[in-house]
Amino acid sequence: MTGSTGTPPLPLDHVLRSLRERFADAAIEAEPGRRREQRVAVPAARLSEVAGAVRGWGGSLITAFALDEREPHGHFRLRYLFSMAQEDAVLTLESAIHAGDPHFPSVTPEVPAAHWLEREIQDMMGLLATGHPDPRPLVAHDGWPRGCHPLRRDFVPPGDMAWPPRFAFTPVEGEGVFEIPVGPIHAGIIEPGHFRFASVGESVLKLDVRLGWKYRGLETLARGKRIAPALEIAERACGLCAFSHALAFSGAVEEAAGVLAPPRARALRSLAGELERIYNHCGDLAGILLDVAYAVGAAEGQRLKEVAQQACDALFGHRFLRGLCVPGGVTRDLDDARQRWLRALLARLRVDVEELVRAATANDAVMDRLAGAGTLGPEPARDLGVVGPAARACGIGHDVRRAHPYAFYPDLDFQVPVRSAGDVSARFSVKADEIQESINIIDQTLLRLPGGPLLTERVVPPAGRSGLGLVESPRGLLSHWIRAGEDGTIDEWRMRSASHANWPAVAIAVLDNIVPDFPLINKSFNLCYACVDR
Amino acid sequence: MWEILLHSLRKGVVTAKPAAPLPHDLAPAPRDSAGPIELLGEALRSEIHRLFGRSMKLRHVDCGSCNGCESELQALLNPFYDLQRFGLDFVASPRHADALIVTGPPALHLEEALRLTDEATPRPRLVIAVGDCACSGGFCAGSFATRLGVHEVVPVDVRIPGCPPRPEEITRGLLKALRK
16 A cells, blocks of 8 residues: 555545535534544434444444543533544544433444443443443443442542442343353453353353453543653553554654654554564464464464564563654664564564464364354444454455554555455464565565654643544554643543454354354454453 | 474474574673573472472462463463473462462452452462562552552562563562572
8 A cells, every 4th residue: 555646535525515414403513623533513412313324424433432521611522433444534423411411322223333332431431321222331340339430530439449340141041041150260361351151052142241350440540640651551551462552642642742753763663563463463373273272383373472572572672562652753773783683583484474374274173163163244243343353354354554544554565364254264364364464564664664763852742632543453443542631741541442342243253153162262353351441 | 294293303492492582792681580491490390399299380360460461471381481391380270279370450340359269279379479560559550440469459479570571580480489
């Protein structure tokens, strides 16, 4: 993909015109947006209808969140951000919710991708989504005291801090139906989550996923912090996608400040982002093979992950690339000798990954387990707003690096591997192909590495300005949104990871599969818990 | 079969061999905490023999970490470190465990789970806090939804700081735990 030439079409023109024509009565005011974001104010009563129309016109939901603006304005503000991928534009629908009547009509029936986001808005902000098909708490475990909404500006932590987890589960009844509770502590070195299976014989009838166990209140914690400590929090929201988080956060701060990282920094950001994808995907291939008891392949995949992580450590000083990306650029350079070393290492890695994939896919015992397991169709995937390799494994070719190019990607020529089967085997192949493509991207970047500085001057966004950072993390679309406060602080921060978008799809993909295949199916998505719970 | 053997001969033994050594002049200055994994492992093996007769079993409890510590704990079992060869392994049940490895600040939501897991572990047992969060709350310190370290919920015997600690550092910490 190359940078667009000529005069690009005005972003969203057509959609905005349609919006005005069709919803003239809904008093929509379109205020001119910044670089790529167009905001449209909609009365809450019409929100669902307008959101449905935007989705019909090709918008896909990036995130949705609420802001507490009671202090100056006497209302809460809801924001639904849609990606208009064909034009690298973001359309934001805004609604003011009066503080005295904290209800809003749920958008989920029209845009199912908002499902978990609206449940979270209920927990975090205390706004009720009326008409939501499943309004149970998401993050707030049922032991939370009444009126505990951590993202309200006047939030005071409750005195009774011991929150015993109690859940309401959807009961499944009938002859021969068994309930299998699993977690939150699992039998392995894995993150905590509770899964409630309803099964008939060995088949899964229903899966209820309850997360929120790792809730650390990060968005509340970051409020009012200066940029550097806030970045530290953003970067540690997730261990395995640390670089992507730092990059998305830095992108948001840079957009708010109106600065751009220098070319060499942008190139190194793409390079590091692809290194992160390589070590994650190698680990994922290993995980999938481990869960089908193909020990040799699993060991090799783990070895390749270790090789990539040691390279991260040797080149940038951290096995998870922490501390590399900061608002304004990157902190470390790659000299010529290190570049040559990295290229040689990746050339070997490329052959090793090829060999591993060939051996695994040629093994009938492995393919017997992978093929047809955990199939996710394109329709539920589209409805639920599935992102990343999981979406690309069922024919949805969405990739942030293409749709909203950042870092060095506008200057790079790369493929986005897509499969159509939507099963574990397709997700395995997409990830395997992405490793090869990531190596291509790094090779290209090194060939065309621009010179110049690594960091711009101080990046201090003016108070009140907001910015949005979008990144294709190893697991898919990641968004960080910030609003700057006084003196270079972060006033509000909202984050949504790819795992947050994809978890509801796991519960669909596992249906009618046998219970023993759940670990395999789960591993093929390999979703994170920490960045969902936050 | 012959192909596999040939392949193995070509690739050699990967265990504990630097996966991708930088040329000597480029290599970063050695970190004092990291030693050759073989030496650490042998020391670990003799301590495990002294204390447990044959092997030591660990049960991991994630109490709200970022998944970084988990990744490094998993790395202990990869072909490069392969701690199993020194008599160390992770088990699925606390009933089989000699020690708990706890990560995370802990998050309040997981306190009860941690307490129950600890109660289910036969005595005597070691509790090892891995990562800055588990040692002192780490970057979460100050949040209303977390504690300032695992010791606020269950007694801790050994702390292994780091964000996250490298696999060598975890190994060294385990050795320290056994020598205590």
